[in-house]
Amino acid sequence: MTATIPRPDASTSFRGRLWRLAETVTTPVLPSDYLDLFAPLRAGADLRGRIVAVRPETPDAATLVIQPGRSWRGHVPGQYVRLGVDVDGVRQWRAYSVTSVPGRRTEPISVTVKAIPDGVVSNHLVRRVRPGTIVQLDQARGDFVLPEPAPSRVLFLTAGSGITPVAGMLRSGALAGSDVVLVHSAPAAADVVFGGELRALAESGAVRLVERHTDVDGLLDVAELDALVPDHLERQTWACGPLGLLDAAEAHWSARGQAERLHTERFRPTVITAGDGGTVTFTRSSVTVEAPGATPLLDAGENAGVLMPSGCRMGICFGCVLPLRQGAVRDLRNGQLTTALPGDGVRVQTCVSAAAGPCELEI
């Protein structure tokens, strides 16, 4: 959009010069802004994907098959990809495990999403999104992956949608020669994402599957593993699921001195809880202040000596907008709450926003 975005290839190479020439043709926008209209998935474009299919998995989970753009660099089973989806016109970013087997980079990938109650993005993806929709993507990331070669004895401890990174590993075939146990919790048999596939794997002898149906049997107590999988501490273990399960697992493995054998995946390590006022960090200025819930962030910054951009100071000119790296702020005009995590790309008007919990502003 803007002519100020530095381009890595704006070098002295022939391509670089050609690109700069194209920029003089299209200024003030960039050539890519025009190309995006016709070929959003082309090589060199910001990474995006097109949803090619939506397959229901359970009553509240669905698999999205996504054709990534040509800039996609592939993934390792167990890694996640961040998806930027427009829900009610607002771009929202969420991370989902890639569940497809790594193939050629031009092949579609898949992610499986479980709708959580009041989940803005998950409900949209499971119930409303249609094939053909363009979504924003990031390259695959994450170190919740199998080492090479794969360990000979493995335990997967999962619950709910925590099965998704593990499904990617199981499908990849990397565990073909290993002794694998999967302990998976879900409310009932019908709620087990990939239930049929996992049971078939168990029947074929590829894994030992322990299904826990929590509606009937209650939540799994990690101590029960002593009986369910007596050698679990000798196995390399990958755990993914709700925070409660992961915390309990970490305590269990640490207490027995085997913490290095446990690998966990937490999609949202920071839980944003909104409060009234909070600690505001101005990241580039390395300034941190305590700001009350009624003080605009602009005032808080200025009082602390931060060179804050400002304008009308009444919420109309947008001259004070700054990126909210993470945290929660409240609009002083209507009390509306805005929360952000790194990468969400949320920007706020500092003159009419106050801290609603700890927050970081990029300036």
Place this chain on the structure above:
Amino acid sequence: MTVIQKKADNPIAHLSAEDIENLGRELDAIRERVIASRGERDAAYIRKVISTQRKLEVGSRVVLLFSLFPPAWIVGTAGLSVAKILENMEIGHNILHGQWDWMRDPKIHSTSWEWDHVSPADQWKHSHNELHHRFTNVIGKDNDLGYGIMRVDEDQPWHPAYLGQPFYNFVNACFFEYGIAAYDLELGKNLKHGRHKTPEFRARVRAVGRKIRRQVLKDYVVHPLLSGPSFFHTMAATFTANLIRNLWSHSVIMCGHFPEGVETFEKTSIEGETRGEWYVRQMLGSANISGNRLLHIMTGNLSFQIEHHLFPDLPSNRYQEIAPEIRALFDRYGLKYTTGSMPRQVFSAWRKVFRLALPNRRRPAAPIAPIDDTVDRPVPTLATAGV
């Protein structure tokens, strides 16, 4: 037009302080309702306008590669004029207002957008969003009143130089984007006060210089060169398109605050102004243009100038929707909703430019403060009311 506080028939005299605050609360409620209902439909609207504008611009520029042929010249020039108008009005102006920031799309955001205009977006945002929208129609504070070169209000002091203002206004209309760039730089004031040597001002001048260079290179060198034998025809076509865009946006802007019926305010009147009072000033300081959907889009919905000034950051496609409700509010509170057809409002604004080129017919009772916001003097009372 005379500052509202001095009018014999002050149009807000019948409103109590409580009425004004109630009015403010009603307007806040309308704003909240629109904000709560912003969604997919609005996002689809702006993306559609942007994509249509880009396709129209590419199409017109391609046609202009063959501008040697008169039909291609006419079609290409017409298309490019419309594309440039859309880009400045419905897209650029509104995105730079932050109307679409809520979508969190970094490509359609007030902090990242740059527009097809010689004034860099950040400088324009300062003079327009921060000064004009905050100090709307306050004599001595809102430089949009006459852009510092014209006298558009009886309360602005007359000087023989204003005799030429119909001519300046016409020249400004033809090269409006350069006028805006000079205005955003506050060129006159900065030169007069010897501030043109400060590093800050020089940096801003350089930024404008870079922007002008890029714009001129594109419109008058690169595209003509790409046209080969049609070089001069394409150059003439882009010049014409820029001229049409300038005349159009100048006319729309004149209709917003200059026609008869729009009120002005004295500087002291906004000290300690409440939210409700700010709203009232926006209501009486702006004028709408009536017309069809095409007109509204081509004016960037500034045909709903009143609604825009009340809520500068609401998506432009919503102004039309709330207009009937706003108008009903005017009626209920006994305020005048100024509106008229485009020809009528343009005529009204131009008539004022001609009329105020001459001194006021009746002499003011007291000397008048100059329009200069570096000197903080109250505007003295005029004996005349609504000349």
